[in-house]
Amino acid sequence: MYLLGYDIGSSSIKASLVNIQTGEATASAFFPKREMGIKSVKTGWAEQNPEIWWENLKLATQSVIQQACATPKEIKAIGISYQMHGLVTVDECQKVIRDAIIWCDSRAVTYGEKAFAGLGNDKCLSHLLNSPGNFTLSKLAWLKENEPENYAKIRYFMLPGDYIAMRLTGDARTTVSGLSEGIAWDFSTNTPAKFLYDYFGFDTKMIPEIVPAFGQQGYLTDSVAEELGLEAGTPVTYRAGDQPNNALSLNVFHPGEVAATAGTSGVVYGVNSDARYDLLSRVNSFAHVNHSPKQTRIGVLLCINGTAILNAWIKNNIAPENTGYAEMNELAAEIPVGSDGISIIPFGNGAERVLCNREPDCSIHGINFIRHGKAHIIRAAHEGIAFSFKYGMDIMNQMGIETKTVRAGHANLFLSPVFRQTLSNITGATIELYNTDGATGAARGAGIGAGIFKDEKEAFATLKKIITVSPEPNKIKESMEAYDRWLALLKDNIDNK
Numbered sequence: 001m002y003l004l005g006y007d008i009g010s011s012s013i014k015a016s017l018v019n020i021q022t023g024e025a026t027a028s029a030f031f032p033k034r035e036m037g038i039k040s041v042k043t044g045w046a047e048q049n050p051e052i053w054w055e056n057l058k059l060a061t062q063s064v065i066q067q068a069c070a071t072p073k074e075i076k077a078i079g080i081s082y083q084m085h086g087l088v089t090v091d092e093c094q095k096v097i098r099d100a101i102i103w104c105d106s107r108a109v110t111y112g113e114k115a116f117a118g119l120g121n122d123k124c125l126s127h128l129l130n131s132p133g134n135f136t137l138s139k140l141a142w143l144k145e146n147e148p149e150n151y152a153k154i155r156y157f158m159l160p161g162d163y164i165a166m167r168l169t170g171d172a173r174t175t176v177s178g179l180s181e182g183i184a185w186d187f188s189t190n191t192p193a194k195f196l197y198d199y200f201g202f203d204t205k206m207i208p209e210i211v212p213a214f215g216q217q218g219y220l221t222d223s224v225a226e227e228l229g230l231e232a233g234t235p236v237t238y239r240a241g242d243q244p245n246n247a248l249s250l251n252v253f254h255p256g257e258v259a260a261t262a263g264t265s266g267v268v269y270g271v272n273s274d275a276r277y278d279l280l281s282r283v284n285s286f287a288h289v290n291h292s293p294k295q296t297r298i299g300v301l302l303c304i305n306g307t308a309i310l311n312a313w314i315k316n317n318i319a320p321e322n323t324g325y326a327e328m329n330e331l332a333a334e335i336p337v338g339s340d341g342i343s344i345i346p347f348g349n350g351a352e353r354v355l356c357n358r359e360p361d362c363s364i365h366g367i368n369f370i371r372h373g374k375a376h377i378i379r380a381a382h383e384g385i386a387f388s389f390k391y392g393m394d395i396m397n398q399m400g401i402e403t404k405t406v407r408a409g410h411a412n413l414f415l416s417p418v419f420r421q422t423l424s425n426i427t428g429a430t431i432e433l434y435n436t437d438g439a440t441g442a443a444r445g446a447g448i449g450a451g452i453f454k455d456e457k458e459a460f461a462t463l464k465k466i467i468t469v470s471p472e473p474n475k476i477k478e479s480m481e482a483y484d485r486w487l488a489l490l491k492d493n494i495d496n497k
Contacts, residue, residue, distance in 0.1 A: 169218025249441025
């Protein structure tokens with residue numbers, strides 16, 4: 001018997017089958033094999049066609065079923081993880097009206113800033129825990145003003161995971177966790193944030209039905225089951241944004257527990273037991289997957305847009321031809337701490353919330369044409385990304401989130417010894433790496449939601465720690481010197497924008 005998990009990313013669509021009896025991931029797959037394209041017809045824009053997500057979901061589903069030699073009846077529940085903060089709009093017939101405006105699109109910044117000023121900082125932060133910022137509701141405000149003909153067709157606005165769940169089940173539904181990530185949930189009233197909907201002039205009837213993150217959220221329709229090669233009536237029992245789900249994947253549910261990831265964007269996610277917020281909204285507070293009126297669980301999220309996307313850019317444009325990521329990691333490790341004076345500011349993928357929605361772009365500093373080569377730039381990129389994590393983690397610490405131990409999947413930039421050791425050295429954190437990913441976590445979440453696992457302890461009993469990284473006492477001083485140099489450059493960059 002199996003649990004099926006999906007991870008709807010902006011780079012690829014992943015699927016994983018978890019064996020219920022052993023708790024182990026039996027099969028996994030991702031499509032496409034090259035990163036999915038992102039449309040950017042104007043600077044700061046980022047869109048994807050949801051139909052592309054669906055087509056790759058079908059391929060990933062077929063692949064894991066074939067790998068595991070599973071029959072449709074053996075799959076007992078489905079869970080969904082998805083790229084956060086996006087906007088999908090559908091009409092009365094559940095057809096997509098326009099391409100999705102995804103997480104790294106920054107066109108709505110001014111709409112969120114205007115709402116924040118108009119409604120007042122205190123009102124927004126005490127009720128929403130955040131500025132409306134560049135999140136889903138602000139993106140909907142942009143659509144309302146700039147594409148009124150499309151806005152008029154909207155029956156529901158959705159997050160990417162809501163859309164995938166609707167395609168699977170035919171039911172338009174969302175969650176409190178999802179609405180909170182769109183800055184559409186009022187934590188003071190435990191209802192949708194009507195004052196913000198009213199400010200933007202939105203009809204709350206556009207909100208899909210609200211269901212718990214765990215539990216019965218719908219059943220596979222006959223037509224979709226046939227299309228995917230699954231069993232009609234298979235329940236969807238879990239959905240969450242990729243970062244709350246990444247935390248779940250690492251068994252991070254309770255205060256004091258911290259998760260991280262370093263994929264296309266980089267994230268550190270800690271759990272609080274009360275509704276705290278950052279006065280400048282540089283890090284954001286959302287309802288965690290196990291948040292409820294009776295049990296406050298707030299996920300505090302630091303997001304850095306320019307992480308693995310910088311690493312990919314360097315691979316494609318700077319690294320020696322035909323060099324893979326593993327070889328890049330080896331080249332970076334040959335260079336001393338501090339990259340012999342090179343610093344890279346890694347922000348080049350849209351507005352950065354940690355920088356108050358500024359867009360400073362990526363920049364490289366300190367190159368000497370005689371001393372430096374490609375390996376120096378690779379190491380400087382890995383260090384620069386770690387430095388950006390440190391910058392944001394200091395803000396989280398001010399909010400009461402302890403980052404003494406950070407759990408992460410053994411994937412993406414955490415495969416880089418330079419990145420993970422630099423992060424440990426400059427933050428003092430012990431980093432624990434595990435054999436999990438978002439799709440596997442979504443499958444285990446489905447097991448919790450379906451009641452197959454009695455609780456998270458049973459669901460994650462087989463989670464295996466692979467590597468532990470601790471600070472190197474003899475490298476901390478020079479690592480901090482490199483960070484201080486980087487920080488001074490960042491401040492100069494911001495001040496000059």
